[in-house]
Amino acid sequence: xxxxxxxxxxxxxxxxxxNTSTGLSNKKLLMWSFLGSDVMFFGSFIAxxxxxxxxxxxxxxxxxxxxxPITSVSTFVLxxxxxxxxxxxxxxxxxxxxxxxxxxxxVVVLGAIFLLFQVYxxxxxxxxxxxxxTNLFGTTFFILTGLHGAHVTLGVLWLIxxxxxxxxGSLRADNAIDLEIAGLYWHFVDIVWIVIFTVxxxxxxxxxxxxG
Amino acid sequence: xxNFWNKLLYHEGRGWWDLPRTQWQDPNPQMEGPFGHGIAPIxxxxxxxxxxxxxHGTPWFYVLIGAILxxxxxxxxxxxxxxxLGGLLIPLMLVxxxxxxxxxxxxxxxxxxxxxxxxWIFTACMIIGIGIFVALLLLLEYGNQTQx
Numbered sequence: 001x002x003x004x005x006x007x008x009x010x011x012x013x014x015x016x017x018x019n020t021s022t023g024l025s026n027k028k029l030l031m032w033s034f035l036g037s038d039v040m041f042f043g044s045f046i047a048x049x050x051x052x053x054x055x056x057x058x059x060x061x062x063x064x065x066x067x068x069p070i071t072s073v074s075t076f077v078l079x080x081x082x083x084x085x086x087x088x089x090x091x092x093x094x095x096x097x098x099x100x101x102x103x104x105x106x107v108v109v110l111g112a113i114f115l116l117f118q119v120y121x122x123x124x125x126x127x128x129x130x131x132x133x134t135n136l137f138g139t140t141f142f143i144l145t146g147l148h149g150a151h152v153t154l155g156v157l158w159l160i161x162x163x164x165x166x167x168x169g170s171l172r173a174d175n176a177i178d179l180e181i182a183g184l185y186w187h188f189v190d191i192v193w194i195v196i197f198t199v200x201x202x203x204x205x206x207x208x209x210x211x212g
Numbered sequence: 213x214x215n216f217w218n219k220l221l222y223h224e225g226r227g228w229w230d231l232p233r234t235q236w237q238d239p240n241p242q243m244e245g246p247f248g249h250g251i252a253p254i255x256x257x258x259x260x261x262x263x264x265x266x267x268h269g270t271p272w273f274y275v276l277i278g279a280i281l282x283x284x285x286x287x288x289x290x291x292x293x294x295x296x297l298g299g300l301l302i303p304l305m306l307v308x309x310x311x312x313x314x315x316x317x318x319x320x321x322x323x324x325x326x327x328x329x330x331x332w333i334f335t336a337c338m339i340i341g342i343g344i345f346v347a348l349l350l351l352l353e354y355g356n357q358t359q360x
Contacts, residue, residue, distance in 0.1 A: 022329075024327060024329055024330075028330065029329075029330070029333075032330045032333045033333060035337075036333055036336070036337025036338075037337065039334075039337045039338055039340075039341040040337060040340055040341040042341075043341035043344050043345045044348065046345065047345040047348035047349060048348065051349060068289065069289075072285065072289045075285060076282060076285055079278065079281050079285060079312075080282075082281075082316060083274060083275065083277070083278035083281075083320075085320070086274045086319075086320045087271055087274055087275075090269075090270075091271070180322075183320075183321075184321055187316055187317070190320075191312075191313050191317060194309055194312045194313055194316070195309060195313070197309075198288070198305050198306065198308075202288060202289075202292050202301075203301070203302055203305055205292070
């Protein structure tokens with residue numbers, strides 16, 4: 001116990017020594033606090049999408065362009081990336097370095113595939129005339145899914161960094177918390193997509209212009 | 213003196229020689245449900261797949277969660293194509309989406325296994341987030357009514 005600073009050292013369940021004043025891992029506490037703020041961030045954009053739903057005065061409308069089969073595949077890819085992430089963490093914590101590295105790079109590949117789907121979708125929408133300036137649907141759709149895509153891109157870059165760290169041996173069982181917090185971020189990105197997929201793609205996919 | 217002998221010879225009012233030798237001989241109230249002993253193997257299997265190191269699940273447990281998430285997504289897409297659902301579509305989608313949300317947050321993000329403080333932080337922020345969400349929707353509804 002360092003009386004002057006009010007902090008003390010504890011060992012977490014993985015044997016890692018951490019300095020804390022709360023009894024909790026500071027890194028994990030920071031990540032959960034950040035994710036909490038991100039809930040409000042995405043909550044506002046999803047609410048904005050719903051507020052302006054069915055209010056576009058000109059097309060294209062969601063019913064004209066949303067492609068549910070393709071988005072279902074990309075949703076499945078992101079769900080599987082979450083599974084790969086949790087397997088990567090499990091193997092790294094067990095000290096099975098090669099399996100952990102394999103699954104980290106699996107997450108990277110699946111995340112990149114998801115981003116390619118998004119690039120394809122944005123490009124296709126642009127070709128049929130939907131841009132952020134076209135109508136309210138375009139504005140709210142591109143801001144919400146674009147911000148989500150930016151989160152996925154950041155996650156992919158973070159995991160590439162950790163993947164090479166695992167190859168070099170700097171990411172090990174005793175500091176697996178670094179992968180755990182990246183995993184929390186990745187799973188959060190996944191749950192945000194679960195909500196976006198439901199709200200934009202499944203619930204709003206038959207929307208046309210404003211009533212009347 | 214009699215208390216000493218009671219403690220020595222009896223355990224919670226029963227003689228040591230009367231105590232059940234296995235859990236199956238013990239009339240455990242948890243097993244006296246409609247499924248009797250049938251529920252015990254399922255419970256044991258669940259404990260095996262969830263009881264890995266560090267209070268986390270085993271890889272196979274996570275594969276099981278991933279399979280459930282995939283099935284829910286397939287059901288969502290299938291329900292979307294089902295025209296007869298009508299007004300039930302939105303509540304059904306919200307329930308399925310909530311189920312996926314809980315599975316990912318609870319098991320993939322380890323909130324089920326981790327310290328409760330993290331769950332409180334996240335839940336508190338979720339409540340504020342939902343509050344912002346509802347406030348925005350109500351503001352627009354109120355704005356529309358005043359315009360009309």
